[in-house]
Amino acid sequence: MKDNHGRTIDYLRVSLTDRCNLRCIYCMPAEGIAQVPHDEILRYNEIVELVEAAAQLGIKRVRLTGGEPLVRKGVVDLVRDICAIPGIKDVSLTTNGILLGRMAEDLRAAGLGRVNISLDTLDEETYRRVTRGGNIHQVLEGIDAALRVGFNPVKVNAVAVRSMNQDYFAFARMSVDRPLHMRFIEYMPVGDSAGSCGSGWGPEDVVSVDEIRESINAAAIDAGMEPLRPVEDSSKPEGGGPARYWEFPGAKGTVGFISPLSRHFCGDCNRLRLTSTGGIRPCLFSDEEYNVRDAVRYGTKDDVRSVLMQALGAKPEEHHEGDHARATEKNMNAIGG
Template identity: 40%
Template sequence: MGTLNRNLDLKDRFGRKHDYVRIAITDKCNLRCVYCMPEEGIQFFSDESILSSSEIIRMCRHFAQMGIEKIRLTGGEPLLRSDILTIIEGIAEIPEIKDISLTTNGLALAKQAANLKRAGLNRLNISLDTFDSERYRRITRGGSLRRVLAGIEAAQAEGFSQIKLNVVVMRGQNQQELKDFLSYTFDHQVNVRFIEIMPIGEDDSSRWEENYLGIEQVFDICREHGWDYQEVQLAGNGPSVNYQIEGATGTFGLIHPVSCRFCDSCNRLRVTADGYLKSCLYWEDEINLRQTIGDFVLFEAAIMEALASKPKNHEMALDKLEKQPEKTKRLMSQIGG
């Protein structure tokens, strides 16, 4: 590998240690989910604008040299990349990287689960906002629920160390299914994560506010049905606070991005599909990391610059700052979440 084994403690000015990087390997997606992309779609980056497999692997080697131990591949839809196995295999060969995970919409998972596991993928996050086929088509604007459920089944059969289901909770869309997702944990060894909808790439704040719905109501549902639950600790770097209903095989978690509840312990950096480093999901600030990949000294300096400017929290959807920073213009599919 030729690394120097520097193993730095990557800390920002607030003392938060960073050992986790999310890399969007494409902005392309075969869905148009209502919270991620406009119905008409977007102008995708050209193939030349997207990080190549060799650039991604070399970047991960640099990150590992600086103390990063966990990599998550996101999109867009990462399984649309024809070289996805090459990317995972290359990252898996880096001794310092202890965990490789991937976020997917699950449409191609039934066909690829076995190959992904053999390539070295450890964990999966699968987007699933509803169990109703017609509602799934509406939310994703054309997706097939049957294919996603088949993908989840295939992933479970392969024995990935952890499978998480990402459920973005939306008023008037899927709030009536929260009980169904909680019930799903009784017989399925998954972590169902209820996520607040975020105003990312959203010009019309009133539209976001209409869709926003607090997720604490899952506790009311548990109490209503007499389900006792307790907080549990799960492996990984997810921002969710996790719980398990008594007698359930799986678990559920709550993710509160809008209310900043995980900012104090945020340990992640993000690389966009076109190679820019973002220290915070919400704000415009970013550094061109792609131009430094060929020189570790420049790469290291860019990472340290990003950490030095990382805010204490994103203060998403708040207007209490005297001088409001510039909100990101990127859509979620370009950042990778």
């Protein structure tokens, strides 16, 4: 499945819900959000039908997101159903990790292959403040459980924010003794992240991946370690994303860098996004959506495929210069990341 710019589109990110069990300051206000009525949320059978249609068009990878996907009841059964769809080769999930410790084994048995765990700080008090009450020990238990049940790869994603004073080296060092793949993501001011959500973060909080890597290497040398070196392509962790990978010599895992702003990867974009309310988004940085919920709920399989192809045809060549500095109408919990 090719878009108008010759890129192969084989990856679908599926948001299961806009709900979450955290209230992260960059994602939603302290009081939470006005929840979308259940009738507007895609039912599981509708999601399966949509993924079947997408697979017929060439989608091979599916990532389940939220909100927090593990708060939605029945997610293990949904994973099993999606894994059974002909043409789907890889099903993964992005989670904040709070519920992963208790669900990892069932998810793995259902066919889930990979997990990405969001963790922006290793400091217990900072984590509690940024998530408005979250318990970092539950996330660390989730990481341990993911490794124990055999998810491969297990990736930990940290959004780099200058005013959070994160210890990048402590994160990177997690990749040495265990097969963890630590990824740093440049902060993207998307949605009302500097407004009513209360983070207070802005463009000045963007930290480039080059600066992060330099900081890690300086700390590594101070600790008597060799600096990061590029990973050979053949040993990169599996995935359909845009990270560039590095490693400490002899480490079991890797350190990845995702640079949507300083070195954007639009030319390699391979994805469409399905929101929990049934909108297909061709680009994260655009509010343009195509309503596929009505097609799957009231139309035919041909109608569903037609909407998917419309969205495919609308994928821009790249997000326009400066788009990252403007607010999209929806916050990340509604888009699905």
